[in-house]
Amino acid sequence: MTTLGAVFRPQNPPERLREVVRAADESGLDELWLWEDCFLEGGVSTAAAALAWSERVRIGVGVLPVPLRNVAITAMEIATLERMFPGRGIWGVGHGVQDWMGQVGARAASPLTLLREYLDALRGLLNGQRITVKGRYIQLDDVALDWPPVAAPPILAAATGPKTLRVVGECADGVILTNSTPADGIRSAAEILHAARPETVAAQPFPVVVYLLAATGPGAAERVAADLREQDRDTIPDLGVAGDARVIADKVMHWAEAGATSVVLQPTADEPDPSGFVRFVAEQVRPLVP
Template identity: 30%
Template structure:
């Protein structure tokens, strides 16, 4: 049974998320009109959130979020994530305040330290990411003292204990990525009950094991080159053998939920049962991220994850 009445409060601001949202790289990166149509359809299906990312050579996430917020009516948008290396603390705080003021209760500011290859390409030093995040949040706190007031909950991209502790102590919670439900349970223990926990879950509606795992491994290939994810997975019992040759079946099945709509919906339940407040689904496609295919999978999944269509969603 899915419970949809998840409202999060931060400094008096209500953010009505429900239990299930959507993370997909093309929502913010596709041509604007395509993104607007997809966002409106996702909202109509009843999903509670949509997340836009920031990668190398990507569209600017706050501008993308603004375009999509203006094209929808109720759904909450989040940055998943905005890199602290891409803008100074004043600019980050100002961007969050701008969207929170324009769209009250509809924006979550997700901030992260990104990954060393991307950060080094920008010309920054990734040597001490935890210290960088702590210093950055202190600077954001100072900036918010002089910026116009608007309630903008902030989440940190967090995997391992020290960043999760910082998410608890200096933010409103954590947004985790590339994690199984076992990580969600561990994160909840660290965060406590009064912080928001939003894991991402990659999915593919494909019941043939070979095809499903091939799609999953295409998705996983980049992430299995990034130390942040590998080090986190090691703490969950995975080894270098699991990371070799595109990922073992055990790892692939832990990271990507595949099969029927009911099987995929059960993985979402597993995260919720482990302590997630809200789970964001990332539908995978055979060759590359495909927004039309993602929306088709989300349409099929919506009833299984307990969503009720809104206006125009039938």
């Protein structure tokens, strides 16, 4: 079965999150995703609030930029929320937008090296290991969590280019692909990830989460086109979808056939009704997606 989600975009003020979380929980949405985009809203703080305000919907964070966060702090925060809300968080990390990382003095000379070291350390800490490492970026001296999760959660990582995809395939438990990834891009990414995965875990499921820009209602096509132009993605074919539930469900299934295990519908930045969008995804699109 394809998992279906929606994004609460951080262009919305934080005080609107609660109503959207309640709508997601009540309507039966599979997953509600949050972003830690600079300089909008914090990923862990919004995830904690969303988990506390809901009972069943899974809350995804896509993604925590690793240059901004000491890996021990990230492990402590994820572990704390996993113990309070076991199995309901979906945790993603990534390079972060390099221009933003430069603005805060956190840009890494080798983002790939940092991501590899970070994933190894984070997954080890969440598995209850005691770690000493002296890497290029990650420095830990006899560090272990006093309150590790009862069950270590999968750690997903964002990737676009082939080099990052290989690192994610080797070191992460799943991948998050941006809304600039068409169906052919999903297939290509899946091939790279599969080839990079260690033989010991190659047969295990590997989540492939893909964002899909979507809009419904009056002016939907124009809003999607404007959003893609704003992101300089309007020249990439086969991106975004606008229309009724049937049209959007067909696009979701097309993405699933290409290899996505979870399709997360991303409203346009000017979506007039974020709660209504979440209910639309859960109540009208979800029943049409196997």
